[in-house]
Amino acid sequence: MKAFIVLALAIAAVSAEVADQVHPKDLPKSLKIEGRITNGYPAYEGKAPYTVGLSFNNAWWCGGSIIAHDWVLTAAHCTNGASSVTIYYGATWRTNAQFTHSVGSGNIIQNHNWPNENGNDIALIRTPHVDFWSMVNKVELPSYNDRYNMYDGWWAVACGWGGTYDGSPLPDWLQCVDLQIISNNQCSQVYGYQPDGILCVATPDGKSTCQGDSGGPLVLHDGNKLVGVTSWVSGSGCQSGAPSGFTRVTAHLDWIRDNSGVAYY
Known part of the structure; x- marks a missing residue:
């Protein structure tokens, strides 16, 4: 319960007005946001073979x-x-x-x-x-028995790459980030009404999907099922603290x- 209270306060802080959504791959370069999952961690080889x-x-x-x-x-x-x-x-x-x-x-x-x-x-x-x-x-899809499970409060991992460079001449290493799924009602407080086909995650401390991650997976920690496809982030940027959105796999x-x-x- 304490975690959800903190989460609600974090969302309220960015929901004074309805925020814009933008596909991560379409973020303007002028935002100077890292072209990869932000504030995640490098994946070891074979962590996300899917x-x-x-x-x-x-x-x-x-x-x-x-x-x-x-x-x-x-x-x-x-x-x-x-x-x-x-x-x-x-x-x-x-x-x-x-x-x-x-x-x-x-x-x-x-x-x-x-x-x-x-x-x-x-x-x-x-x-x-x-x-x-x-x-x-x-990676396995959710079963039909779970098609109405919204996964509110569940933890999941998103993995992906961004641009060819990440502030250095070295190629980008696969990055992953652990994210908590929030309810669509919470997400709607920031962006306006979100249909069941959308799945949102909280992005505290700038942990989020970002430019280059579009289309990538969101996989449950518990059960390793694919529940989301990276779709959009806040128009204010990946590290704005506003929720990020995925296409909800169970809806499809x-x-x-x-x-x-x-x-x-």
Whole structure:
């Protein structure tokens, strides 16, 4: 209870007026925010083998999640306008992958309700078959038994890379951050009404997803299930303290099943 009181006070501090939302990949460079998960920690090799890097048209970078031998889940705003995507599997350094595959736009399926309805920022990428091992593996989706679980108060981990540089000439190392899921009612105090297709997390101490993390995974600590796809952050910046938003995977279990065949019962 004490944790939720502190959380409510933190949210109230940034909710004097309705805040803007922006996709992390579209943050203006002038904000000078680190191009990676902010205030997280470096991942050890093999920590998040389901996480892939996605280079679209060799022009912009996003994250994604392996959900089957031949499917990756990401954000629709990442795939929009893409004619091709190169998938980086098992990378810890951003571009130093175990291997890569490239596919064309015919292998990209965007949710048909995006962008007209909030909460539908989700897309699938059909890939060549990949074998699983310690560095490259899938993450399970929530089962249909959990489709109405909002996960309020649960802890989860988000992982991803940002730009090629992080204030030094070295390539970005995969970063992760532990985040607590908050209710949509709490999130709505900052941004206005948020539908069930949105999942929000608190971002105390500047811990958040950021530029370059779009489309990446949010995975529960308890059960290791994929519950969110990185969608947006506050227009005031990743380190503003305002909640960050994900597409709620449980709201799209039917859509994922119908388009990829992946489902858990």
